[in-house]
Amino acid sequence: MEKLPYYAKMLKEGIPKIKAKTIPDNKLFNFAAEDSWKEKLDTDILDAVSTLISEYDEVLRRIRVSRADIQTKKRYKDIDRILFSQGKDEDFDADVLYAEFSKISDEHLQKIHEAMIEQNWHRMIEEDREVFLSEWLPELTEYFDILSDFTFSGYRILNDLILDIREANSAESSRQLYRDGDTENMVVMTDAYVNKLASDSYREAVAKKCREILEKITKPADAVKYAVALGKRGFMWDVLIDYVSKNALKVRRDDL
Amino acid sequence: MINEKEEFLSYINFPEYNSHSKTDYGYLGRFTLEMFEDLTGFNRVLTILARGYMFDEEGNADIARAERAIRAWCSVPDKKNAKPLEDWQYITDFRVLHDEFPELVDKNGKGWLYRHIENIAAYVKKNPDKVSQAAIKKTNDYLKDFEKAWRRKVEQFHTTIYDVNTINGWIIRFDGIISDALELGPLREEEVEIPDLILDKLHERLPENCIEGVTVLIKYYIANRQPDTDWVVISHINLDGYLGYGTFTKKLLATIPEDILIRSTNHGVNRYKIMPDFLP
Known part of the structure; x- marks a missing residue:
């Protein structure tokens, strides 16, 4: 299949x-x-x-x-696969993350993404990940465990979420008549x-x-x-x- | 699969190109014909390689060295009449790394994998009576196709995970391999033993052709279990390469009773749990 x-x-x-x-x-x-x-x-x-x-x-x-x-959540499958590999799929659903991230303004998401690239998010050591998240997403402390678990390429979750939500935002503005x-x-x-x-x-x-x-x-x-x-x-x-x-x-x- | 150091060595040393019967795929090393055909299963291979070159005895990480090593291993020689690369094009011929990694890339840009496939094709051609029909069919003229397909793959390996135009999924990237290697740490080489009591129970319950596969799964489970989940993920394609046959993952595994192990599959990822009675 x-x-x-x-x-x-x-x-x-x-x-x-x-x-x-x-x-x-x-x-x-x-x-x-x-x-x-x-x-x-x-x-x-x-x-x-x-x-x-x-x-x-x-x-x-x-x-x-x-x-x-609108074809949104194109990276949902990737997140789902990571959570499945980490064994977290039974008590956690990627939709919750999408809902939380869609509350964040597009400008802020763009800034986080730029900061991720600049500071090499995907290679950060564990302690630095929490610091980064506290600086940029202080309201999401309850999801820090999920976002900072880098096993099975878990660093991709934050990137996937931001890119998906930003794409949905831009699709929304391109739908204006x-x-x-x-x-x-x-x-x-x-x-x-x-x-x-x-x-x-x-x-x-x-x-x-x-x-x-x-x-x-x-x-x-x-x-x-x-x-x-x-x-x-x-x-x-x-x-x-x-x-x-x-x-x-x-x-x-x-x-x- | 369990002794990662040993696995690493099998990806940088050529196997003995020999077979004792037509179903003996020993000359493929830890690879399968399927891996070559679909170019899948290389995520684990490259991560093991990166970890092997990244960490020293004390566990200090040399990221740049690992980055160079995996590139050297993947190297595909440029076409003879290839034009010089433009700035935006990705390098796929890493002959410049020959001095640093003579075992991984030769001075003509042929990486380890490239030479391994070249050797396999030559072996099969020379010994048609010692190999399977499938091997003859699949390796005949394969090198040319591989060269083209692998070069395209290696070009993709250069993209970054932050690229807005790609949906991550199964795509391998040098960058991602290095991150995964950092996360996994130095290669492990501990031996996992299964008590005789459990082995006896397995022999009582399972047909002989399942014993090797299930034993490997139990050992892999013990070696890779994480503190916060009962599930352990395994790459079937790499397991096939380790066992030297694909029948275990493709047919036999589904027949193992659930009081021994439970499996679950999603988005192409395979994970399983071993029941407590079969764990030491």
Whole structure:
């Protein structure tokens, strides 16, 4: 069982990656027949569409991050294994340590980590470990025995805890949907997601609002050209799907 | 396993490359084919080596010497046409340590392990009638694969335990080996004897093929028991290397009744308790 991740890795390495083939614009779209079609586009509109697409992508990215499960406690297993090896697993649970450490501010955790590296925590003699812990974590005296037991690589417990909690903290801040300096378009699109009906998908909600904004810039039929010119076919499918067929050439798949 | 000094010597002196039957793996020394194939079990080997080179007779620790010794032992010669290393790249060829540790690395950068594997492959090739089919299959052309895989491992050994990008787990690091060696202290060489009374009880209860393994486990238990827990952790892969066969840990151990020993496994760690009736 414990070799499964290894086999999965080997399997991944052994399978050649599929390379997607990009089909040139002039084979797909009627407006792209002439080589100079891009030059005929309005540069102001092109800039506006380009900005909107970046804003749209950023809003979607934040939403995806906020919806993804945070993979925290990546080092939990390591701590658990050390406690198991030390024979402490029966009367002690690593979750208690996680709970205690999550109360500590991120800045303080960072300072402890720097001090650990500077003072070579993993090579400290027993007496110095207690001194170090009393200096940096005076409120956790009841866990000093656990943290300063270096048998079975026990010096890793403190390091594992700090890195895991700090990762969880930074994941938390990266899950914020609204941030300082957001443009009006971003706020409006994010609002659309936050206030969406439960039955709507998040992509639909954001795409619908984005379309409203886009229509103020240019007609949707033209917007397809700008999206294609910017190389953003994905955006076109999301936001302008009802106008794609009007601009598309009828070709057989085999001819591409 | 019990006499650590002896174990240390078996990691720095080449064994006699010989076998009396096809199932005799004596020419592997304290290693198993599995260890070479998966490159596992080296945590204990390197910790024993580090402790052997770290402490003097009085128990004073020379950390820097131990750091150099384990690097020398692990050395893999650079490829003939290898480009000079950039600053960020990790050294894997430690021929510069040859003068200090001639037994661990030769002047061409071949570390002890590298030469041991080279010797094994040569022995198997020359004596196909004296070794198992598995050994022939696994050692054929193995050196090239080993060289590549071990070089990658040794590169990883250089990373620090504080690196934010790694999840600790089973990764071996030179740094971690040294910390563990400091914690464990000088190598021990006391002999542990088991009274005849207990041996007789074992013979009464167990089939003959289990006796050696269980006896080793009892001795290891006595030698490694910690004051605050009844559990003792043992690395099965290193035990296989010590016994010279893997059937004990893989098959027989599970058949030992729980009134003799109790086992428990988690995250790949194996630990066990010997019941008081079987302890002196």
